[in-house]
Amino acid sequence: MFRTALRNVLAHKARLLMTVLAVMLGVAFVSGTLVFTDTLGNAYRKQSAKSYDNVAVAVTTFGDQTDGQKNANIDTKTLEKIRGLDGVAEATGRVSGFAGVADQDGKLIGNGWSNTGANFAPGKDGKDAAYAFTDGSGPVKNSQIALDEDSAAKGKYRVGDTVRVATNGPAKDYTLSGVFTTEDGAVNAGGSLVLFDTPVAQKLYLKPGYFKDVTIAAAAGASDQKILDEVKPLLPKDAEAQTGRQLADDQAREIEQGLSNLNTMLLAFAAIALFVGIFLIANTFTMLVAQRTRELALMRAVGASRRQVKRSVMLEALVVGALAAVIGFVLGIGLATGLRSAMDSFGAKVPAGPLVVSPTAIASALAVGVLVTVLAAWLPARRAAKIPPVAAMGSAHLPATTKSLVVRNTLGSVITLAGAGAILAGAAMGKEAGRMVIGVGAFLTLIGIIVLIPLLSRPVIALARPLLHRVFGVSGKLAGQNAVRNPRRTGATASALAIGLTLVTGLTVIGVTLGQAIDKMTTDNIRADYMVTMAGGGRGLDKSALTALEKAKGVSAVSPNQYTSLEIKGEYHNASAVTPGDVEQVFHMKTVSGSMATLGKGEIAVAEKTAKSNGWKAGDKLPVKFGVDSDGGKAETKTLTVGALYEDNDFLEPVMVATSLVAPYESKPYIPEVWVKMDSGASEANEQALVDALGDNPAMSIMDRQDIRNMFGGMINTMLNIMYGLLAMALIIAVLGVINTLAMSVFERQQEIGMLRAIGLDRRKVKRMIRLEAVVISLFGAVIGVALGSFLAWAIGETIKSEIPGYALVVPWDRIGIFLLLAGVVGVLAALWPARSAARLNMLTAIKTE
Numbered sequence: 001m002f003r004t005a006l007r008n009v010l011a012h013k014a015r016l017l018m019t020v021l022a023v024m025l026g027v028a029f030v031s032g033t034l035v036f037t038d039t040l041g042n043a044y045r046k047q048s049a050k051s052y053d054n055v056a057v058a059v060t061t062f063g064d065q066t067d068g069q070k071n072a073n074i075d076t077k078t079l080e081k082i083r084g085l086d087g088v089a090e091a092t093g094r095v096s097g098f099a100g101v102a103d104q105d106g107k108l109i110g111n112g113w114s115n116t117g118a119n120f121a122p123g124k125d126g127k128d129a130a131y132a133f134t135d136g137s138g139p140v141k142n143s144q145i146a147l148d149e150d151s152a153a154k155g156k157y158r159v160g161d162t163v164r165v166a167t168n169g170p171a172k173d174y175t176l177s178g179v180f181t182t183e184d185g186a187v188n189a190g191g192s193l194v195l196f197d198t199p200v201a202q203k204l205y206l207k208p209g210y211f212k213d214v215t216i217a218a219a220a221g222a223s224d225q226k227i228l229d230e231v232k233p234l235l236p237k238d239a240e241a242q243t244g245r246q247l248a249d250d251q252a253r254e255i256e257q258g259l260s261n262l263n264t265m266l267l268a269f270a271a272i273a274l275f276v277g278i279f280l281i282a283n284t285f286t287m288l289v290a291q292r293t294r295e296l297a298l299m300r301a302v303g304a305s306r307r308q309v310k311r312s313v314m315l316e317a318l319v320v321g322a323l324a325a326v327i328g329f330v331l332g333i334g335l336a337t338g339l340r341s342a343m344d345s346f347g348a349k350v351p352a353g354p355l356v357v358s359p360t361a362i363a364s365a366l367a368v369g370v371l372v373t374v375l376a377a378w379l380p381a382r383r384a385a386k387i388p389p390v391a392a393m394g395s396a397h398l399p400a401t402t403k404s405l406v407v408r409n410t411l412g413s414v415i416t417l418a419g420a421g422a423i424l425a426g427a428a429m430g431k432e433a434g435r436m437v438i439g440v441g442a443f444l445t446l447i448g449i450i451v452l453i454p455l456l457s458r459p460v461i462a463l464a465r466p467l468l469h470r471v472f473g474v475s476g477k478l479a480g481q482n483a484v485r486n487p488r489r490t491g492a493t494a495s496a497l498a499i500g501l502t503l504v505t506g507l508t509v510i511g512v513t514l515g516q517a518i519d520k521m522t523t524d525n526i527r528a529d530y531m532v533t534m535a536g537g538g539r540g541l542d543k544s545a546l547t548a549l550e551k552a553k554g555v556s557a558v559s560p561n562q563y564t565s566l567e568i569k570g571e572y573h574n575a576s577a578v579t580p581g582d583v584e585q586v587f588h589m590k591t592v593s594g595s596m597a598t599l600g601k602g603e604i605a606v607a608e609k610t611a612k613s614n615g616w617k618a619g620d621k622l623p624v625k626f627g628v629d630s631d632g633g634k635a636e637t638k639t640l641t642v643g644a645l646y647e648d649n650d651f652l653e654p655v656m657v658a659t660s661l662v663a664p665y666e667s668k669p670y671i672p673e674v675w676v677k678m679d680s681g682a683s684e685a686n687e688q689a690l691v692d693a694l695g696d697n698p699a700m701s702i703m704d705r706q707d708i709r710n711m712f713g714g715m716i717n718t719m720l721n722i723m724y725g726l727l728a729m730a731l732i733i734a735v736l737g738v739i740n741t742l743a744m745s746v747f748e749r750q751q752e753i754g755m756l757r758a759i760g761l762d763r764r765k766v767k768r769m770i771r772l773e774a775v776v777i778s779l780f781g782a783v784i785g786v787a788l789g790s791f792l793a794w795a796i797g798e799t800i801k802s803e804i805p806g807y808a809l810v811v812p813w814d815r816i817g818i819f820l821l822l823a824g825v826v827g828v829l830a831a832l833w834p835a836r837s838a839a840r841l842n843m844l845t846a847i848k849t850e
Contacts, residue, residue, distance in 0.1 A: 001616070006100070008800065009258060009535070012657075012738065013450070018781065019280060019281050019284045019285075019740070020279040020282060020319055020320060020323060020324040020325070020327070020371070021324075021733075021735045021736050022280045022324075022602050022736050023146070023275075023277060023281065023320070023321060023324035023325065023369050023372060024111075024131045024324045024325075024327045024328035024331060024369075024739070025273065025277070025609060025729055025732060025733055026270060026273045026274040026277045026326065026328065026368070026372065026729070027324065027325045027327075027328025027331075027333075027365050027366075027368060027369040028329070028331040028332040028335055029266075029270035029273050029274075029330055029332070029335075029610055029729050030267065030270045030274075030328075030332065030718055031328060031329045031331075031332025031333065031336075031361055031362075031364075031365035031367050032331075032332035032333070032334075032335030032336045032339065032365060033266040033270060033336075033563060034182065034263070034358070034360070034361035034365065035333055035336035035355065035356065035357055036266075036333075036335075036336035036339045036340065037259045037262060037263045037266075038356040038357075038358050038601050039049050039253055039336060039340065039354075039355050039356045040259055040340075040352065041256060041259045041356075042043075042354075042356045043249075043352065043353035044255045044657070045634055046254055046257065046353055046822065047183050048248050048251040048252060048254075049248045050183055050503050051248075052185075052244035052245070052248040052406055053131060053244075054217050054244075055215050055217065055244030055247070055610075056088075056216050056218035056222070056224040056227050056228075056242055056243065057215075057216040057224060057231055057241055057246055058080075058213065058215050058220075058241070058242055058243075058244060058247050059074065059076060059212075059213060059214040059231065059235060059240070059241045060212070060213050060217070060239065060240045061073045061213065061235075061236060061238070061239045061240075061241075062238055062613055064242075067234065069073025073206055073210040073211060073212055073236065074093060074210065074211045074212075074213075074214055074235070074236070074239070074629075075209055075210050075211075076093075076209050076210075076211075078234055078235070079091060079093050079211060079214060081234050082214060082216060082231055082234060085231065086222075087218055087219050087222030087223065087226060088216055088217070088218065088219065088222075088227060088498065089217045089218060089219040089220075089222075090123055090216070091119045091127075091214055091215070091216045091217075092123070092129075092130075092211040092215050092216075092217075092455070093118045093119075093121060093211030093212075093213075093214055094118060094119060094121065094206075094211060094212060094215065095118065095198070095202050095205050095210075095212050095303060096117065096118040096119075096200040096201075096205065096207055096212060096213070096216065097115060097116070097117055097167065097201075097204060097205035097213055098115060098116065098117060098167055098168060098275045098534070098539050098699070099115060099116060099117025099165055099167050099192075099194040099196075099204075099366055100115045100166045100167075100192070100535060100616070100698050100699030101115070101147065101151055101152060101155060101163060101164070101165055101168070101192050101194060101698070102155075102163070102165070102166070102171070102211075102236075102698035103155040103156070103698075104155060104156055104235075104698075105695060106698055107698060108535050108699060109151050109154050109194040109698075110190060110191040111190045111191055111745070112121060113191070113194045114186040114190060114191030114519070115186070115191045115535075115699070116176070116184070116186040116191060116192070116193050116194070117165075117193075117194045117196060117201065117204065117205070118193065118194070118195055118196070118201060119195065119196055119198040119200075119201035120138035120139050120146060120196065120197060120198065120484070121139075121197040121198055121465075122138060123780055126248065129217075129679065130182065130184075130196065130215075131146070131182050132148070132179045132180055132181050132182075132183070132284070132500055133148060133179065134179055134180065134181060135158075135159050135177045135178060135179040136159035136176070136177050136178030136179060137177055137194055138177065138178055138180075138195060139174075139177045139178070139195055139197045139200075139703050140177070140197055141177075141252065141668035142175040142199070142200050143175055143178065144174060144175050144182055144197065145163060145174040145175070145176060145194050145196055146177055146179065146190070146194070146195040147163065147178075147179055147180075147193070147194060147195075148175060148177040148179075148180060148181070148182055148184070148187050148192060148193040149179050149180065149181050150187060150192075151187075151192035151193070151194075152156035152176070152179045152658060156178070156628050157176050157179075159176055159177065159178060160175065160176060161176045162174070162175060162176075162752075163175075163176050163465040164698065165194055165698070166697045166698055166699035166700070167204050167205075167699075168534070168539065168540070168541070168542040169542040169544050169545075170202075170446060170542075170548075170694075170695045170697065171695050171696065171697040171698065171699070172546055172827050175481070176409060179220050182414055184681075186319065187706050191628030195526055202299070206258070209535075212820055214238055215525050215636070216231065219631070222777075224243040224244065224245065226541035227454060228241055228242070228243055229441045229564060238346065251409075251464050256833060257521075262759075265466050266726070267765035269726040269727065269729070269730070270729070272499070272500075272503070272727065272730045273729040273730040273733055273850070274368065274372050275499065275730075275735050276496045276730045276733045276737075277372065277376075277496075277733045278375070278376040278400070279376075279450075279492045279493070279495050279496045279732075279737060280496060280733060280736060280737035281317075281330050281372070281376035281739060282376045282377070282380060282738055283378070283489060283492040283493060283683040283737065283740065284379045284381060284493060284499060284740055285313065285316075285317065285377045285380035285381070285487070286379075286383070286489070286492075287704065288380070289313065289380045289383060289384040289387075297384075297387050297388065297389055298389075299312075299839040299843065300387065300388065300389040301389035302485045304610065306384070306385040306386070308371060309381075309384050309385045310381045310384060311384060311647060312337050312384075313375060313377060313380060313381035313385075314374060314378070315382045315422070316372070316377070316379050317373045317376070317377030317381070318370060318372045318374055320373055320791055321369050321370040321373025321374055322366070322369070322370055324369055324373065325365060325366045325368070325369025325370055326366070326369075326727060327363065327841035328365065329365045329369075329594055329603060333357065333769070335354070336355065336593075337355065350641070352810065358771075358841045360620045365777040368392070378637060380716060405441050408451060408454075408455075409451075409452065409455050411451055412449075412450075412451030412455070413435075413448070413452065414574065415444055415445075415447055415448035415451060415753075415767075416444075416445055416449060416451075417447030417448070417759045418441075418444050418450060418652060419440075419441045419444030419446070419447070419448050420441065420444070420445055420497060421441070422437055422438070422440055422444060422445075422528070423437075423441035423442060423445060423791070423792065423795045424795070425437055425441070425442075426439075426440075426795060426799065427436035427439055427794070427795040427796075427798035427799060428798075429726070429799070429801075430798065430799045431560075431760060431799055431800060432799075432843065433804075434798075434799040435796060435799050438471065438796060438799065439781065439790070440800070441795075442792050445788065446499065446502065446788070447594050447676055447705065448789060449498065450491075450495045450498075450499075450514070453491035453492075453494060453498070453512060454487035454488045454490065454491035454494050455783065456491075456716040456784070457483070457484055457487045457490045457491055457494065458484050458487060460780055460783065460784075461482070461483050461484050461490075461776055461780055462480075463482075464480065464776060464779075465477070465480035465587040468480045468772060472629075472768060473765075473774060474765065475761075475765045475766075475768040475769040475772060476768075476769075476772055477650070477757075478769045479768075479769050479770075479771075479772035479775075479776060480772075480776065481776055482745075482749075482769070482773045483773050483780070485592040486698040489741060489745070490741075490777055490780070491556055492737075492741075493737050493738055493777050493781070494777055494778075494780045494781030494820065495781065496730075496733065496737040496738075496781070497734045497735075497737075497738070497778060497781030497782055497823065497826075498732035498782075498784040498785040498788070499726060499730065499734070499785065500730045500731040500734050500779070501784075501785025501786055501819060501823070502785040502788045502789040502792070503538075503723075503727055503730075504723075504727055504731075504785075504789065505785060505786045505787065505788075505789025505790055505793070505816065505819065506789040506792045506793045506796070507629070507632055507720060507724075507789075507793075508789075508812060508815050508816075508819075508823040509718050509790055509793035509794075509795045509809070509810070509811060509812065510719065510753055510791065510796060510797065510799075511717070511719070511720045511814070512810050512812040513715055513793070513797060513807065513808070513809055514804065515712075515713045515805050516717050516796050516808070517707050517806045517807045517808070518712040518713065518716075519713065520708050521635070521805060521806050522705060522712070524647050524676075524707055524806065525587060525588055525650050525651050526586070526587060526590060526705060526708070527585060527586055527587055527588055527653065527677065528585075528586035528587070528677050528705075529555075529676060529677055529678045529681055529682040529704060529705070530675070530678070530682065530686075530702055530703065530704055531673050531674070531675055531676075531702075531707075531708055532545065532549060532674045532675075532676060532677040532694070532700060532701070532702050532703075533671065533672060533673045533674075533689065533700070533701050533799065534699055535698070535699050535700065535701045536670075536699060538552065539672075540563075540669070540670040540671045541560075541671040541672070541673070541674060541700070542671075542673055543669065543671070545671075545674065545694060545697075545700065546558070546560050546671060546674055546693055547676055548693045548695070549676055549690065549694070552676075552689050552692075553689045553693070554678050554679050554680065554685075554686050554689050555678060555689075555690075556580040556585065556677050556678060556679045556711050557579075557581075557585035557676070557677035557724070558579065558582055558586075558674060558676050558677070559578045559579040559582040559583045559584055559585075559586050559587075559674070559675050560577065560579065560659065560671045560673070560675075561576050561578065561651065561652060561671070561674070561675065562576065562577035562578070562659055562662070562669050562671045563575075563576065563653070563670045563671075563714060564577050564657070564662050564666065564669070565669075566626065566655060567622070567625035567637075568622050568624050568625075569622060569623060569653070571795045573610070573653075573654065573655050574653040574654065575604075575653050575654075575655040575656065575657055575759070576652045576653040576654070576655070576656050576657075577655055577661070577662045578599070578652075578655075578657075578658065578659065578671070579658070579659060580596075580599035580600035580658050581597070581599075581600060583596070583599070583656070583675075584596055584678050585677045586675035587649055587651065587652065587675070587678070589646055589649065590646060590647040590826070591644055591645070591646050592608050592644075592645040592646060592647060593617070593618040594619070594642070594643050594645060594671070595617035595644055595645035596646065596831045597643075598641070598643025598644075598753075599642055599643065599644075599656065599658050600638065601643065602658065602661060603640055603641045603642065603643030603644075603654060604622075604642055604643065604647055604656065604657050604661075605642070605644040605645070605646055605647070605655070605656040605670050606642055606644075606646075606654065606655055607646060607647070607648045607652075607653075607654035607655070608645050608646065608647055608648060609646075609648055609654070610648075610654035610655065610828065611642070611645050612757075615666050616642055616645075617642065617645065618642055618644060618645055618827065619641065619642065620641070621639050621640070621641050621642075621731065622639070622640060622641075622642060623638075623639055623752065624637065624639070624712065625637040626638065626661070626662060626664075626665040626827060627664075627665025627666065628742065629661075634707040635665070636664075636665070644708045648805070650805055667709070676690065680824070682704040687702055687704070690702050702837070703818075726768050734781075735826050735829075735830055738774055738777060738826065738827065738831075739830045739831075739834065740832065741777070742770060742773065742774055742831055742834035742835075743772075743833065743834045743837065744836055745834070746770065746834045746838045750841060751843055753766060753838050757841070763839040763840075764825045766835070766839045766841075767835040767836070767838070767839045769832050769838075770834050770835035771827070771828055771831040772840050773831070773833050774828065774830050774831035774834075774835075775824050775827035775828060775831075776825035776827070777827065778823045778824060778826050778827030778830070779820065779823050779824055779827065782819060782820050782823035783820070786816055786820065790816075793809070794809055797809050
């Protein structure tokens with residue numbers, strides 16, 4: 001039977017081409033993902049291990065001298081004690097924090113969040129082992145810095161040039177003393193690294209004479225563990241010490257976990273692509289079995305058993321799957337290489353290392369390709385085994401029995417109703433639990449629709465048939481009839497497109513709705529013309545920035561949104577410290593009771609929902625504890641009056657206090673943003689005035705209201721584009737399915753097409769008939785996908801609307817129209833080859849075909 005199967009594969013290689021392509025693309029996605037993540041993991045693990053090659057013990061502290069924690073970091077005296085321990089060859093103190101570098105145009109180099117500054121700590125030989133200088137040397141003066149090689153190249157800087165550098169405070173000009181290479185993770189993540197002289201770094205990030213971290217190198221023959229045991233008693237209370245090996249292992253585990261999450265996400269989309277491919281494969285083998293009814297029946301007539309016939313078809317699938325899997329695996333290696341190059345082009349520097357092709361990746365990719373193909377071919381093989389020998393006397397294949405159709409439609413209806421019920425129940429439940437139920441319901445509904453789709457094809461396509469006849473004449477009429485001639489085939493082809501468009505439509509509706517909610521949130525809550533933050537987010541502005549903005553030309557109101565935490569009646573509450581009087585000018589503040597003016601009198605304001613949940617009202621006196629600090633910092637409890645209740649504002653915390661109230665307890669406040677109102681509104685001149693006031697600081701971002709909308713909307717659009725990209729493989733396979741169905745249908749209907757040509761249907765009309773048939777099938781799948789995707793988006797929206805103020809479902813009719821239009825275009829493109837083949841059939845030869 002193997003030789004028979006192999007001959008059949010070779011005999012029908014053209015008709016199996018699309019199946020090979022579908023499996024190949026799915027396997028390429030899987031193998032590319034596995035090779036890519038294995039390669040990344042290997043490169044980052046080696047980099048991590050290399051960075052700790054000469055580290056016996058590493059010490060990390062978490063406190064901050066500026067917040068009054070006197071024993072939080074390593075002082076110079078402690079560092080000298082460490083250096084004096086037996087077995088210690090060298091102990092290097094490290095200080096680090098944020099540092100942003102401006103390019104020649106004053107723009108920030110790097111992505112903001114991974115732009116780092118540190119100290120240059122030379123040993124006895126005048127070199128710092130962590131950095132290899134390619135030009136110049138390390139900074140030894142207050143006015144000098146050194147830059148990593150990539151940042152120097154991006155900024156077009158050479159040794160001796162003046163470089164503008166910003167930390168959390170004002171930007172300053174430094175002289176570039178040297179350029180170096182490094183294995184630092186921040187640089188590899190697309191950021192920059194600036195080295196300062198140690199006293200300068202200590203002053204910027206901690207306090208003179210203190211270090212945040214210490215790396216210890218061991219003398220030859222010394223025990224890392226022994227050094228660790230001797231170092232620990234010398235350290236501050238909350239400091240952590242580990243051996244270099246432990247740190248490298250910890251980082252390796254973190255890398256493994258991060259890549260595992262990436263791996264899971266990519267493989268999930270690969271699974272979607274393979275799931276779509278199953279329909280193409282099943283359709284192909286179903287049509288092949290139908291076209292070979294007489295051949296299979298003859299095999300039965302000459303003695304082949306049902307099991308042998310079934311085995312023959314399964315062996316064909318095995319050969320096709322194995323071939324496609326091998327080609328797909330090779331293609332996947334190329335895909336992994338391309339992804340790695342793409343990361344470099346987007347600024348995420350991947351450490352050098354070989355391409356890792358593990359046995360697991362090889363086995364998984366090949367197994368997936370073969371199993372998916374064999375699984376998809378099982379049902380057609382089972383049908384082939386049921387062909388009776390008597391069928392050899394006729395050329396028509398056996399139609400589906402009434403019993404099988406009733407069973408299929410009943411089963412599909414039950415599954416669909418169960419899934420829809422679960423979706424509605426999940427929408428009613430809401431929150432995370434509801435979303436889990438919706439996920440199960442979505443899967444069931446999708447399966448149910450796939451089972452029912454042949455039944456749905458007749459009434460749905462029937463709606464379009466009068467229009468096809470009226471507009472396109474005989475070609476349109478024939479196309480409509482052909483589309484529903486074999487509902488199972490039409491359904492299987494349309495299912496692939498329906499799955500892809502269900503996901504695309506659902507994501508689009510949710511994305512657009514969230515974008516509208518965010519836009520409304522911005523409009524409803526903000527009155528300020530500008531928001532000033534640190535570039536990249538996550539870090540706070542220095543107090544000097546607030547002072548500079550208050551003095552800027554044309555400013556009418558300025559208020560920080562300073563984050564703080566208060567203990568009220570024994571419970572912790574997040575709070576915003578603001579400027580009384582100005583906060584009402586930069587935010588839309590709707591007072592429920594009391595007056596916001598009481599903030600200036602030392603009272604507090606509370607958001608309505610928080611007040612209601614705690615039973616507070618305007619005029620209540622509450623014990624409020626400021627500056628809670630277990631390490632000896634200043635803390636004090638005051639009795640404050642609730643001066644006002646206000647409607648919740650999405651940009652502010654649920655409790656508000658004046659900045660003057662918290663100032664005595666926070667020597668280094670965390671100010672994530674400052675909001676500015678100008679006399680004459682937003683304009684280029686006013687924005688430049690703020691830039692000038694901040695000292696042309698490259699690390700600070702100034703955004704107007706439209707920029708704020710774009711920032712949030714941009715994140716949503718980026719996520720949507722990533723999802724579209726990941727779903728593209730599934731949609732490509734769906735398109736191959738349309739091509740495959742039409743091509744095999746043309747082959748199957750050669751005699752019919754020849755007869756149509758003989759009675760007067762010219763080549764142009766034959767082409768039009770095939771194209772219209774493709775468009776009808778594509779649009780049918782698209783309509784099902786759009787409807788189901790919109791339903792799922794509504795259900796998920798019901799579970800998140802309580803968490804997103806202003807959430808109201810928005811159906812993006814323009815995008816849905818584009819999806820349907822693209823589905824029609826896909827149908828036209830997919831029909832190019834089959835339509836051309838049909839039009840070129842020799843009339844007489846086609847008529848003689850059985």
